[in-house]
Amino acid sequence: MLRIKKLDIFVLKSFLLLFAGTFFICLFIFMMQFLWRYVDELVGKGLEMNVLAQFFFLSALTLIPLSLPLAILLAALMTFGNFGERYELLSMKAAGIPLLRIMRPVVLFCLFLGVLSFFFQNVVGPKAQKELWTLLVSMKQKSPEVDIPEGVFYSDIEGYNIYVKHKDRKTGMLKDVLIYNFSDGFENAHIIWAEEGKLELTADKKHLFLHLYNGEQFENLRSQSVISRNVPYRRETFKEKHTLIAFDTNFEMVDGNFLNQRSDIKNMREISLAIDSLSMYADSVGRSLYKEAMDRTYKEPPLTARDSTRLAEQKITHINTDSIFNSLTAAQKYKTLNSTRSRVASLASEWSLKSFTTQDVDGRIRGHRSDWHKKITLSLACIIFFFIGAPLGAIIRKGGLGMPVVISVLIFVLYYIIDSGATRVAKSGEMNIVLGTWMSTVVLAPLGGFLTYKSNKDSVVFNIDVYAAFFRKVFGIRVSRHIFKKEVIIQTPDYAEDISKLEKVSAECADYAATHKLLGPPNYYRIFTNNTPDDAIAGISRQIEELVEELSNSTDTVLLNMMNNYPFLSVKAHKSLFDNRWLNMLCGVVVPAGLLLWLNIWRYRVRLDKDLKVIIKTNKDIQERIRQKLL
Incomplete structure (x- = not known):
């Protein structure tokens, strides 16, 4: 039986508070991105608040x-x-509670969100999608508000071009107005110029009432006879003129039945039925095209009786067209090739035109199948993203809106690129539609499982120091010592004994450098066959670390700074690459790689020789400092 404990309530409450805020933020960002795609077609049309509210609600x-x-x-x-x-989190784990147990209440809640997401996509989403697209088409078809700019011909009123030189923003008067009326055709244009004018919208919002003052009107009086060359015209001067222009600005919803072929306005059952119908239609079209092609292929002109008799007498079972073609004259060959080329081009054009029908149906089938699977993959994404986000948060141990936001955006961008790219390729027919739609899930689900496993095992997969140490080891980069004066010293060093230890270390360093001749090229065979550890260098390194640990209890700042010159010795890099002898031999056999490794080991030997000299010099300086200041 599932028992709810205080820990579950605490974890779930902490998650819900953040989820409520992040959900509305993400929804707002996606809504603004969606609005930005259609802002140019919707602005300036005087849409009422209830229409805009319906648009935002449906898009949400x-x-x-x-x-x-x-x-x-x-x-x-x-x-x-x-x-x-x-x-x-550390306290919960210290109490013996595993990470998966801590995540359990949120996992159950995310499962509920996944089911809720599927319900929205399969029940609410299709209806909202259809109403949203119907509303968008209606908003696009609505006539824009009349806002005639200065110094530019305004052509948004059908059949008219209006030019206004200056506008009085306070009174609404238009100065120096020029109107081209093409409602009766371009050849029967009416041209009106007025010194002043004013434009108003009628109460029914279906006409523009135009008041013009102190102007002239010019129009052609073209004769009905086509052969007439002289075109009379009429010129009129007026003090005041009023005219109506048809301009319907009322918002009307269009019929949304034209959207019925779209797959995103259907639930899974309707999509399955549509796929069956489209498949049957595609099969019928394919069979008819196949039958037509076969009939055309095997429809050959019959042989004459004379030709049949002659072929039978000569016992000819097939005709060699190449020999017939070679027997033709040059003119006949040219005529035959031209005729064949024209025939092939005609057939290719005909079948290319016919293939548009099957390609369109196949594309619609792939789109329906993709949307069917998309309803499942988006629901699973809710669960997968939790198993990516929760382990990442437990590993990086950073809250707030800094690092989590950056990582979330990067992961979601990766998901969006994989999902949209693979789906687009699948819909084009270049990839299996199931694989393309599920590609993002196939990629991110193992990532979520890997991160959950690593975080449950307290892995250092995101510990920067681990990767820094690895690359320092690969490229031979060492860190420097940083020894500082201690505030509390429990035991002071025995400087007399330390001097003798320093003498011993210096002697061992000098003896090792003289014996091994580190500056010379190493033996290629020994490097890749000898995997024994270098105990001498390991002993020197151990003695130096012990001396540094003991002398760091000194109060002399100069002495402490001198010890910072001690290098960290690499006890294996100058000998061989691996502890396994056979693995070393395998690397040596591969000549290009083995040669590079040999040169790298030689580099480490030269560096070791330099380190030994630095140790001898540092030991000598420390000894002198101890004798001068401390003894």
Whole structure:
């Protein structure tokens, strides 16, 4: 029986508080991105507030399934990052509670969110998507508000071009107005110029009422006879003129039945039925095209009786067209080739045109199948993103809106690139539609499992120091010593004994350098066959570390600074690459790689010779310092 404990309530409450904030932030970001795509077509049309509210509400409903995974990822990262940063996660683990047990209440909640996301995509989403696209088409078809700019011809009113030199913003009067009326055709254009004018919208919002003052009107009086060359015209001068222009600005919803072929406005059952219908239609079209092609292929002109008799007498079972072609004259060959080329081009053009039907149907089938699987993959993304975000937060142990936001955005961008790219390739027919739609899940699910496993085992997979030490080892980069004066010294060094130890270490360093001749090239065979450890260098390194540990209790700052000159010795890098002899021999056999490794080991030997000289000099300086100041 599932028992709810205070720990579950604490973890779930911490997650819910962050999830509520991140969800609305993600939803707002996606809504703004969606609005930005259509802002140019919607601005300046005088849409009422209820229409805009309906637009934002429907877009929010359709974007909920996309916002949930990112919100879960960000909230999980921040929640478990806060636990790690405040050492709450460490306390829970110290009490014997494994990470998976800590995550259990949030896992159950994310499972519920996944089911809720599937419900939205399969029930609410299709209806909201259809109403949203219908509303968008209606908003696009609505006529824009009349806002005639200065010094530019305004052509948004159908059949008219209006030019205004100056506008009085306070009174609404237009100065120096020029109007081209093409409603009766371009050849029967009406041209009106007025010194002043004013434009108003009628009460029914279906006409523009134009008031013009002190102007002239010019129009052609073209005769109905086509052969007439003289075109009379009429010129009129007026003090005041009023005219109506048809301009309907009322918002009307269009019929959304034209969207029925879209796959994103259908639930899974409707998509399955549509796929069956499209498949049957594609099969029927394919069979008819195949039958037509076969009929055309095997429809050959019959042989005459004379030709049949002659072929039978000569016992000819097949005709060699190459020999017939070679027997033709040059003119006949040219005519035959031209005829064949034209025929092939005609057939290719005909079948290319016919293939558009099958390609369109196949594309629609792939789109329906992709949307069917997308409803499942988006729901699973809610769970997968939690198993990525929660372990990452437990590993990096950083809360707040800094590092978690950066990591969340990078992971979601990776998911979006994989998902959109693979889905687009699959819909084009170049990839299996199931594989393309599930590609993001196939890539990110193992990542979530790997991170969950590593965080449950307290892995240092994101410990920067581990990677820094690895690359320092690969490239031979060493850290420097940093010895500082201690505030509290429990035991002072025995300087007399330390002097003798320093003498001993210096003698061993000098003896090793003289015996091994480190500056010369090493023996290639011995490097890749001798895997015994170098006990001499290991002993020198151990003695130096003991001396540094003892002398660091000194109060002499100069002495402490001298010990910073001691290098960290590499006890294995100058001998061989691996402890396994056969692995070393395998590297030596591969000549290009073995040669590079041999040169790298020679570099380490030269560095060791330099380190030994630095140790001897540092020992000598420390001995002199002890004798001068401390004895």
